[in-house]
Amino acid sequence: MAALSRAEADARSPVVFDLHETTVRALNAELHAPTATSYEVLHPQGAHSLGAGIHDEIDVAVRGHAGYFCAGMNKLGRVVVDGSAGNGVAENMMSGSVRVRGDASQSAGATGRGGLLVIEGSASMRCGISMKGIDIVVGGSVGPMSAFMAQAGRLVVCGDAGDGLGDSIYEARLYVRGSVGTLGADCVEKPLRDEHVAELGELLDAAGLDHRPEEFRRFGSARGLYHFTGDHGSY
Amino acid sequence: MKDPAERGLRESATFDRATIAAIQHAARTGVYDIRGWGAKRAVPHFDDLLVLGASMSRYPLEGYRERCDTDVVLGDRHATRPLHLDIPVTIAGMSFGALSAQAKEALGRGASEVGTSTTTGDGGMTDEERGESKTLVYQLLPSRYGMNPDHLRAADAIEVVLGQGAKPGGGGMLLGQKISDRVAEMRTLPPGIDQRSACRHPDWTGPDDLAIKIGELREITDWEKPIYVKVGATRTYYDVKLAVAAGADVVVVDGMQGGTAATQEVFIEHVGIPILAAIPQAALALQELGVHRKVQLIVSGGIRTGADVAKAMALGADAVAIGTAALIALGDNDPQYAAEYEALGSGAGYYDDFQDGRDPAGITTQDPELSARLDPVEGGRRVANYLRVLTMEAQTLARACGKGHVRHLEPEDLVALTIEAAAMARVPLAGTSWIPGHGL
Ligand SMILES: Cc1cc2nc3c(=O)[nH]c(=O)nc-3n(C[C@H](O)[C@H](O)[C@H](O)COP(=O)(O)O)c2cc1C
Numbered sequence: 001m002a003a004l005s006r007a008e009a010d011a012r013s014p015v016v017f018d019l020h021e022t023t024v025r026a027l028n029a030e031l032h033a034p035t036a037t038s039y040e041v042l043h044p045q046g047a048h049s050l051g052a053g054i055h056d057e058i059d060v061a062v063r064g065h066a067g068y069f070c071a072g073m074n075k076l077g078r079v080v081v082d083g084s085a086g087n088g089v090a091e092n093m094m095s096g097s098v099r100v101r102g103d104a105s106q107s108a109g110a111t112g113r114g115g116l117l118v119i120e121g122s123a124s125m126r127c128g129i130s131m132k133g134i135d136i137v138v139g140g141s142v143g144p145m146s147a148f149m150a151q152a153g154r155l156v157v158c159g160d161a162g163d164g165l166g167d168s169i170y171e172a173r174l175y176v177r178g179s180v181g182t183l184g185a186d187c188v189e190k191p192l193r194d195e196h197v198a199e200l201g202e203l204l205d206a207a208g209l210d211h212r213p214e215e216f217r218r219f220g221s222a223r224g225l226y227h228f229t230g231d232h233g234s235y
Numbered sequence: 236m237k238d239p240a241e242r243g244l245r246e247s248a249t250f251d252r253a254t255i256a257a258i259q260h261a262a263r264t265g266v267y268d269i270r271g272w273g274a275k276r277a278v279p280h281f282d283d284l285l286v287l288g289a290s291m292s293r294y295p296l297e298g299y300r301e302r303c304d305t306d307v308v309l310g311d312r313h314a315t316r317p318l319h320l321d322i323p324v325t326i327a328g329m330s331f332g333a334l335s336a337q338a339k340e341a342l343g344r345g346a347s348e349v350g351t352s353t354t355t356g357d358g359g360m361t362d363e364e365r366g367e368s369k370t371l372v373y374q375l376l377p378s379r380y381g382m383n384p385d386h387l388r389a390a391d392a393i394e395v396v397l398g399q400g401a402k403p404g405g406g407g408m409l410l411g412q413k414i415s416d417r418v419a420e421m422r423t424l425p426p427g428i429d430q431r432s433a434c435r436h437p438d439w440t441g442p443d444d445l446a447i448k449i450g451e452l453r454e455i456t457d458w459e460k461p462i463y464v465k466v467g468a469t470r471t472y473y474d475v476k477l478a479v480a481a482g483a484d485v486v487v488v489d490g491m492q493g494g495t496a497a498t499q500e501v502f503i504e505h506v507g508i509p510i511l512a513a514i515p516q517a518a519l520a521l522q523e524l525g526v527h528r529k530v531q532l533i534v535s536g537g538i539r540t541g542a543d544v545a546k547a548m549a550l551g552a553d554a555v556a557i558g559t560a561a562l563i564a565l566g567d568n569d570p571q572y573a574a575e576y577e578a579l580g581s582g583a584g585y586y587d588d589f590q591d592g593r594d595p596a597g598i599t600t601q602d603p604e605l606s607a608r609l610d611p612v613e614g615g616r617r618v619a620n621y622l623r624v625l626t627m628e629a630q631t632l633a634r635a636c637g638k639g640h641v642r643h644l645e646p647e648d649l650v651a652l653t654i655e656a657a658a659m660a661r662v663p664l665a666g667t668s669w670i671p672g673h674g675l
Binding site: 024025028029032048049052053055067068069072073075087088091092094106107110111113126129130132133148149151152168170171226227228229 | 423458
């Protein structure tokens with residue numbers, strides 16, 4: 001049998017960090033200067049900041065629930081949470097990918113600038129708040145005030161969206177398959193054109209979901225708040 | 236025509252000329268005034284305090300000769316790489332976007348020349364300022380414009396901004412005329428639109444969450460960098476206690492006089508408390524928690540002279556930060572541009588339209604021609620000179636009080652000229668032992 005390459009060997013036997021035996025600090029120190037390409041985190045038990053600040057192309061599997069800011073500011077890393085994630089998962093992500101197999105709490109993907117965040121379950125309030133280029137695909141629903149002040153990137157919601165969707169939105173594009181509570185200030189429904197069907201298809205593919213893009217509605221900015229005037233109370 | 240006052244006409248104290256002009260402007264345009272600078276009204280300030288020099292009961296140090304140190308260590312509570320500054324005067328956060336790249340570079344050069352820090356702002360870190368700033372504090376603001384983990388790692392300290400003295404509870408504004416292509420790209424926004432920065436952080440709410448957020452920042456930067464928390468002065472006693480509880484290494488308190496690049500006038504003049512009232516509250520909070528001097532206190536809002544620096548430190552600050560004064564040192568409101576200020580409807584000494592982007596001095600603008608007027612090397616030299624003068628003045632006063640380090644100045648070295656200042660600064664009214672609110 002041919003010898004395995006290092007990457008192949010790593011993929012088969014990730015380096016294990018058992019948080020019953022070691023600390024988040026030790027885990028993150030290793031992930032910031034990785035000596036392997038694949039890691040597994042056991043007994044996370046809701047610890048905060050798991051895998052925050054990764055900046056290499058490594059794979060990290062969290063076997064259980066993560067606390068706040070899991071994979072915060074991720075760059076290049078591929079992180080999978082085999083459980084649910086707390087507040088601010090993948091906040092300010094630059095690139096790479098984060099997948100949450102369960103649900104996510106508030107502010108998932110907040111201010112993210114790149115990469116792909118997939119939440120297989122549902123996400124709470126403020127999903128994609130202030131997003132700046134990240135792509136977020138949510139298998140279930142999102143809570144109120146999602147995509148608040150969303151600047152760029154795409155948010156795909158396969159279930160329903162709560163009230164105040166896309167309030168004060170800039171140039172992000174929002175796709176929702178189910179119902180939308182209310183739309184936030186300056187957020188409007190827009191026609192789903194061919195290019196949107198195409199990009200939605202790619203995003204659903206990347207997330208591993210097989211909904212038909214045509215089932216979604218698109219929302220974006222009416223661009224009515226781009227210049228402060230005295231005509232509305234939002235100056 | 237004769238001066239109206241000479242003709243016996245009386246101006247209303249309630250409806251003074253600026254008030255009349257503001258009403259006329261509102262009636263004409265239907266929009267309120269947005270401007271830069273800080274509060275312009277008179278509020279109790281450091282001028283209302285006096286320093287008690289040594290005489291019989293205290294022993295002064297010889298000016299120029301005897302040692303009076305000025306260095307300060309910031310952030311040694313948790314960070315493995317605290318900052319060591321040579322002087323206790325730092326440059327406050329002012330964004331690229333609000334300021335030209337030349338101005339940011341000049342501030343970095345000036346600060347570095349005298350061994351102090353400068354700070355980014357609401358718009359991210361530019362290569363110019365990182366390159367020219369020996370010690371650079373990187374702000375994490377609600378907008379997160381330009382927030383980049385590589386910049387967190389490249390910074391020397393991180394400042395979590397909850398608010399500013401000019402607008403506690405308010406977000407930022409940058410009007411379209413200042414959103415150049417470069418600014419737009421850094422902020423991920425379309426060029427030319429009026430842009431608002433959020434007033435709440437997007438991924439945490441309240442002090443318990445802030446503790447976790449600070450934990451994340453520490454993890455991302457491997458516990459190396461000091462973490463500051465900046466608040467606008469309002470409920471300072473409680474805010475400082477909560478910031479310490481959330482894990483701040485350094486607390487920054489910005490008084491209501493603090494400068495801004497663009498804020499509603501009504502906000503600037505009517506929200507927050509003077510820095511004079513905030514410092515004693517902050518110092519008391521730190522003392523009660525047993526962390527005064529361990530969690531350092533930086534204060535700002537209307538610092539102009541070495542006397543202000545000395546008095547702020549005597550009240551309990553470890554260092555101060557300057558914004559407006561640094562811009563003036565760079566050339567803001569310089570009489571050489573008098574005619575241009577007038578053409579803009581203002582005047583040298585009055586100019587506060589930092590939001591407008593047409594600053595003749597090339598400081599608060601993104602216009603390539605105007606900003607080219609500011610030579611970053613010369614500007615840096617002027618800022619360094621000014622910082623040196625502030626430091627020497629503070630040393631002069633500290634020596635007069637017999638202190639071998641400016642940090643050794645204490646409230647006992649101060650008295651107040653007015654009852655208001657005595658009550659706020661919690662030092663006795665001059666010639667008495669009376670601190671209003673603190674018994675006889
Ligand atoms: C032009 C300008 C831009 C500013 N931008 C920011 C900013 O981006 N972030 C921030 O925390 N404070 C900002 N400030 C406030 C300063 O950091 C500082 O708190 C204030 O200027 C201190 O008061 P002083 O101007 O009286 O010295 C700005 C101030 C000015 C004058």
